[in-house]
Amino acid sequence: MEQTPKTIALVGNPNTGKSTVFNALTGLRQKIANYPGITVERKVGTSIIGGVLHQIIDLPGAYSLNYKKLDERIAYQALIGSYEHEEKPDLVLAVVDVTNLDRNLFLVSQLLDLEIPVILVLNMMDVAEQKQITINEQILSENLGIPVISISAKKREDIERLKQFVAKAELSPPSPLAWLDSFQLRQALGKVKKEWIQPHTNIPESAQHTEALRLISEGNFEYVFYTFEEQEKGLKVIEQAREILEQAGENPMATEVLQRYDFIDRCTKDATQQNTDTSLSITDRIDSVVTHKVFGPIIFTSILLLMFQAIFSWATPFMDFIDLIFIETGNWVANALPPGILNDLLVEGVIAGLGGVVIFLPQIVFLFFFIYILEGTGYMARAAFVMDGFMTKVGLHGRSVVPLMSGFACAIPGIMAARTIENWRDRIITIMVLPFMACSARLPVYALLIAAFIPATPVLGIFTYQGITFFGLYIFGIVMALLAAAVMKWFFPSGQQTPFIMELPAYKLPKWDVVFKNVADRGWIFVKEAGKIIVAISIVLWFLASFPGVDQQEYDQNAYEGETIESYQLRNSFAGKFGQIIEPTIEPLGFDWKIGIGLLTSFAAREVMVGTLNTIYSIEGSDEDIVTLKEKLINDTDPETGQPIYSIATALSLMVFFALAMQCMSTIAIVRRETNSWKWPTAMFVYMSALAYVCSLITFQVGSNL
Amino acid sequence: MSTKLSNITKPGAYQIRTITGAETTRLMEMGILPGIRLEMIRKAPTGFPIEIKVRNSFYTLRKSEAECIELEN
Ligand SMILES: Nc1nc2c(ncn2[C@@H]2O[C@H](COP(=O)(O)OP(=O)(O)OP(=O)(O)O)[C@@H](O)[C@H]2O)c(=O)[nH]1
Ligand SMILES: [Mg+2]
Numbered sequence: 001m002e003q004t005p006k007t008i009a010l011v012g013n014p015n016t017g018k019s020t021v022f023n024a025l026t027g028l029r030q031k032i033a034n035y036p037g038i039t040v041e042r043k044v045g046t047s048i049i050g051g052v053l054h055q056i057i058d059l060p061g062a063y064s065l066n067y068k069k070l071d072e073r074i075a076y077q078a079l080i081g082s083y084e085h086e087e088k089p090d091l092v093l094a095v096v097d098v099t100n101l102d103r104n105l106f107l108v109s110q111l112l113d114l115e116i117p118v119i120l121v122l123n124m125m126d127v128a129e130q131k132q133i134t135i136n137e138q139i140l141s142e143n144l145g146i147p148v149i150s151i152s153a154k155k156r157e158d159i160e161r162l163k164q165f166v167a168k169a170e171l172s173p174p175s176p177l178a179w180l181d182s183f184q185l186r187q188a189l190g191k192v193k194k195e196w197i198q199p200h201t202n203i204p205e206s207a208q209h210t211e212a213l214r215l216i217s218e219g220n221f222e223y224v225f226y227t228f229e230e231q232e233k234g235l236k237v238i239e240q241a242r243e244i245l246e247q248a249g250e251n252p253m254a255t256e257v258l259q260r261y262d263f264i265d266r267c268t269k270d271a272t273q274q275n276t277d278t279s280l281s282i283t284d285r286i287d288s289v290v291t292h293k294v295f296g297p298i299i300f301t302s303i304l305l306l307m308f309q310a311i312f313s314w315a316t317p318f319m320d321f322i323d324l325i326f327i328e329t330g331n332w333v334a335n336a337l338p339p340g341i342l343n344d345l346l347v348e349g350v351i352a353g354l355g356g357v358v359i360f361l362p363q364i365v366f367l368f369f370f371i372y373i374l375e376g377t378g379y380m381a382r383a384a385f386v387m388d389g390f391m392t393k394v395g396l397h398g399r400s401v402v403p404l405m406s407g408f409a410c411a412i413p414g415i416m417a418a419r420t421i422e423n424w425r426d427r428i429i430t431i432m433v434l435p436f437m438a439c440s441a442r443l444p445v446y447a448l449l450i451a452a453f454i455p456a457t458p459v460l461g462i463f464t465y466q467g468i469t470f471f472g473l474y475i476f477g478i479v480m481a482l483l484a485a486a487v488m489k490w491f492f493p494s495g496q497q498t499p500f501i502m503e504l505p506a507y508k509l510p511k512w513d514v515v516f517k518n519v520a521d522r523g524w525i526f527v528k529e530a531g532k533i534i535v536a537i538s539i540v541l542w543f544l545a546s547f548p549g550v551d552q553q554e555y556d557q558n559a560y561e562g563e564t565i566e567s568y569q570l571r572n573s574f575a576g577k578f579g580q581i582i583e584p585t586i587e588p589l590g591f592d593w594k595i596g597i598g599l600l601t602s603f604a605a606r607e608v609m610v611g612t613l614n615t616i617y618s619i620e621g622s623d624e625d626i627v628t629l630k631e632k633l634i635n636d637t638d639p640e641t642g643q644p645i646y647s648i649a650t651a652l653s654l655m656v657f658f659a660l661a662m663q664c665m666s667t668i669a670i671v672r673r674e675t676n677s678w679k680w681p682t683a684m685f686v687y688m689s690a691l692a693y694v695c696s697l698i699t700f701q702v703g704s705n706l
Numbered sequence: 707m708s709t710k711l712s713n714i715t716k717p718g719a720y721q722i723r724t725i726t727g728a729e730t731t732r733l734m735e736m737g738i739l740p741g742i743r744l745e746m747i748r749k750a751p752t753g754f755p756i757e758i759k760v761r762n763s764f765y766t767l768r769k770s771e772a773e774c775i776e777l778e779n
Contacts, residue, residue, distance in 0.1 A: 063732075063735055063736055064732075064735040066731065066735065068732065099762050099763075100737075100761050100762050100763045102737055102761055103736055103737040103761055103763065106735055106736075106737065131762075217731050218731075251730070253730040253731045253734075254725070254730055254731070254734055257731060257734040257735055257739075258734070258739065261734075261737070261739060283764075284747075287747075287748075287757075288748070291748060291750065291751075291757070292751075293749075293751045294751070296750075296751050297751055384766070385750055385755060385757065385766045386750060386751060388750060388752075388754075388755050388766070388768070389750055389751065389752025389753070389754065389755075390752065398755065398766070498768075499729055499732070499768065499770065499771055500755055500766055500767070500768040500771070501729075501732060501733070501736065501765055501766065501767060501771060502765065502766045503763055503764065503765055504757060504764040504765065504766065505764075
């Protein structure tokens, strides 16, 4: 390879280790998991190979350039240089899984038509050795006409070897259509290129074969992403091309594929050796239990329950510890700095706001840990298989399981993961109901309210009311998501059954260092992102809630009986006034104006609620008695009536509101991007918020009259 | 005589005879070709999808796709 900076793309079937190679080359941490379809975006990094800094691109996996799903289409567009005005890559590293070489080479045979130099990277050699698959790289390389190297992407020395190999490789674009040996297909291809693609589209020269073959096989423009005129004429040309094939007795949907596989057989025949493996593997044995008629669904449900249990109870000691640290820090800062505005702002605004959120780090870490394990082992694909029948009944798809499960962590990766769902309707429904899954940003709110207002009394021996409420909220989210999907299914009836061809990868032990690094990354991102908004909002809010100040005389004249001066001041501050303006609309739900302020700020992000309450209540509390937010909520009373603000009904109503309302700007933004219109995010915001209002209203009205 | 994969209820190994229908291209691209050995592994709790093994890899198929695959008897 010449010593100039290049753009190198990683391409291959799903789950072959592209992102593993990408991470090893670039030092970045793209998500890796044992599930086909983890990468759904084009990701860029850099790597020094042979002394030159090259750009490396990680792409979603695809079985064929004849794309059907959005993630596959992104790979195709990136390769032909029509993805967001990016140039096409200078070199392709085709990462293939040697344990199913023929199928992987199908895509490679398509890559060879694109006139981009290709290096074949045979990955998973460690697995191949166990299965006694041997490959002669030399012969394979000669037959395919491209350089070939075998590696195990998990081994560092293999990545070094790969770099040296790439640096030294002689690169030239392969000659396209080497596999093509039917006169009729060549004729049909030429026709579509000349009469349609060249005059009517701006597909780059090097991608015209591929696009023509795609159109012949598809027979229509259903999946086309570029704009063009004269659709009628195009359809006619394609129809004529298909007729050429049909008259020769060839099936236009099959002939290209068959010829490519013939070519692959010729290339691999004398280069590979494998024993047909009919023994019952570990994967088979695990699957006979995990996907069993009865045990399968039971195991799936148990895993969910275990996950919620872990988040709820195993995290508690860590949370108490963090709580303590923040209280001590607050006390220490309060004493160390001279009293005054800066002191108040730091202690009541920043430290209290931040502490209110960092405390939930342990739960978030547990949650991500669980999800990474489930994905890393390969279980998620089984969950999709087991649940498909059920999911279809409620208007979803087996492939919706993974996006919905990632929704427990955060709706955003979940919504993006829905790209792996091929059918537009299934995909939209998945996206639209996904924010009901109880994401980690709701955890702080749930945990705070449950700890403060739900009694810890044991029931049925091993459970507590607190635990049951916690599980209940998760289940509530799931049930609402499924119900909403069922209703939407009714609105958009489906024509026919949509496809569900998914690979079930062999089980793997999760790579522990990767799991821990990823969990640490996610935890850090949570603290950083939440911290940024929370500190900003806390500071602004602190000002709004601290000013205007009041003097003793005014307080003596106007305050309610028993109201402290701090409470009086807060009630008459800018924030307090504003809260009281909206109070009438939320009063029927059981919320006072302080909660109202929290609801408003939490439209930026849900976890901001806790920081907001923390700030508000710190201002109200006097300086000496720094107690936890939980106690402040319990002790808060209405200055007018002297009644506690929060009853169990209020707390439940608030939890229901948080379970259902669309309170996340980032989700709105991502739905806009993924659906390419404002229609869906608007609909989502309206229906979720309306539902939240109604359900909270019912909860409070029923709850407080019991 | 041939049988559709969708009518097979017992796990076992078969040989593919033809692929027909709307999903022809996609199935064939994944190496599910006439003449290739196909193992029916199991059914999901609800009957469909089913799990099959072709060329060392396992796949799920819904009924509509299983109907596209005809097996030799
Ligand atoms: N045994 C073994 N496992 C590997 C190797 N390389 C990658 N893996 C595992 O294969 C799985 C898939 O790896 P990824 O890097 O996520 O694959 P990908 O090609 O990016 O997958 P998609 O983004 O879904 O297309 C993970 O469980 C990896 O740990 C290897 O050389 N040997
Ligand atoms: Mg990937």
